[in-house]
Amino acid sequence: MKAAVVVFPGSNCDRDLAVAFEQAGFDVSMVWHKDSALPEGVDIVGVPGGFSYGDYLRCGAIAAQSPICKAVVAHAERGGYALGVCNGFQILTETGVLPGALLRNAGLKYICRTVDLKVATSDSVFTQGYNAGDVIGIPIAHHDGNYFADAETVAALKDQDRVAFTYEANPNGSVDDIAGILSENRRVLGMMPHPERASDEGHGGTDGTAMFRALAGLVATA
């Protein structure tokens, strides 16, 4: 199984994400933002957290126009798997791969702490290692994590069971407590919380491990 993790100027969770993939058994390559193609045979692309291009203009807006993002969009359009965490989620919404947008936190403060997340669906490769309704502890670290989409889009996400995670206690004003969403084909997940920061005993929690393990197992048989 091959994973690629994209590195933008200002990414700061790229190595954490790579380690989480590696620990689950992936062969990981790092891909620079100026590259225009993903390595041959990549099963899943990780778009990591951080502050790509200094969050200039809007979080993720400049990264979404980078050469590698065009390859990531093409990969997703071909039915490839992708995981966008935090800034990676913002980037995936800016590219249009995922609907909606991430606004400034309603309380205006940067929030960095572990939150309780409810697994809203187990029907995806990302969440199959959990049961729907499970509550897991995953860290958040963001200033712009307030998920917004118009009422019609939110209704469609719910109807299609595409809300992957919700906050138990909404920290940032996200509409309907949404913390992570799936693409229509359920192969792209964007989420503000950081599963890669809860995937090793040294992190103080391992509730994110099930996601990477399930990915490794399911991508291998896909």
Add this chain to the structure above:
Amino acid sequence: MKARVHVMLKNGVLDPQGEAVRHALGALGFDKVEGVRQGKVIDLELAEGATEADVTEMCEKLLANTVIESYSIELQ
């Protein structure tokens, strides 16, 4: 040619920064402020031959995120 692009959060999209500014103005004693919306102004220096349609395309593709923002263009 120059163009000035105004980007604002759409009506109905919460603007917590504007709200914070409104509170701060209230704290300073400006009690007649009923609402504040904060946006961005982007000035573009354009080469000969650029058109408003070009600027519109720039807004749609990059300068504004039309999921949450509206924009207006002033050619100068």
